[in-house]
Amino acid sequence: MSSPIIRVHWLNESRAFKVLWLLEYLKLDYEIIPYMRDEGRRAPESLKKIHPLGRSPVVEVEDRATGKKKVLAESGYIFQYVLQHFDPKGSLNNADPDKAEEIQYYLHYAEGSMMPPFFIEYLLSMVRNATPFPLSYLTGKVADKISERYSRGETKNQLDFLEGQLSKNQGYLVGGKLSAADILICLPLQMAFSRKTADAKDYPHIDKWLNTVTSDAAYKVAKEKAQANGGKF
Numbered sequence: 001m002s003s004p005i006i007r008v009h010w011l012n013e014s015r016a017f018k019v020l021w022l023l024e025y026l027k028l029d030y031e032i033i034p035y036m037r038d039e040g041r042r043a044p045e046s047l048k049k050i051h052p053l054g055r056s057p058v059v060e061v062e063d064r065a066t067g068k069k070k071v072l073a074e075s076g077y078i079f080q081y082v083l084q085h086f087d088p089k090g091s092l093n094n095a096d097p098d099k100a101e102e103i104q105y106y107l108h109y110a111e112g113s114m115m116p117p118f119f120i121e122y123l124l125s126m127v128r129n130a131t132p133f134p135l136s137y138l139t140g141k142v143a144d145k146i147s148e149r150y151s152r153g154e155t156k157n158q159l160d161f162l163e164g165q166l167s168k169n170q171g172y173l174v175g176g177k178l179s180a181a182d183i184l185i186c187l188p189l190q191m192a193f194s195r196k197t198a199d200a201k202d203y204p205h206i207d208k209w210l211n212t213v214t215s216d217a218a219y220k221v222a223k224e225k226a227q228a229n230g231g232k233f
């Protein structure tokens, strides 16, 4: 049976990067359909023609013979689908069933527990810069309060958890080797350090792991393709 057509609906500067890296690692052929964020950093309306929520990543998988299409959304589900259908040798999975279940856990964890506090911190940074002085003084104070009461502590909670996991799994999240779990959680951690939500010096295992995983050849190719389609790093 011939391989399906895979189309990645890619929004510049987005989580869709993880999907490029995943597909590159598995040496799959795919097309990138690029979309650019608008001035409010939202996705263009045209993305809603592919999936009603209009978020990226969205992946279309089309059967070459019948033209039947599946539209996949939610990065964790996309990863799960790709592992199940396009990684027959389990190169980003684990032969040990317990470890494979741990990888599944991280596919849910990434968007369920990890992303929300990082996203709130990001929104609060936008709030701080959204208004001119003297209003910015007030909005800044409100943003600081929300951060202090919830998101700063909660991002620390997530980072402490991941630092602990990486310290006891031979440098990777699961089973001492690169898996889909590492690819899925890498980008928010890079952003946490680059946006100074956290200091890399406080998280030596995460810092070392980031250096290791971002040296992967497939990561570099995905990055070049992302940059060629409006991504910034």
Ligand SMILES: N[C@@H](CCC(=O)N[C@@H](CS)C(=O)NCC(=O)O)C(=O)O
Binding pocket: 011, 013, 014, 015, 016, 041, 042, 043, 054, 055, 056, 057, 073, 074, 075, 076, 111
């Ligand atoms: N939970 C979704 C989140 C998707 C999402 O929010 N993507 C962002 C890009 S990182 C987006 O499309 N933002 C554009 C918008 O909200 O208009 C996933 O895991 O894929």
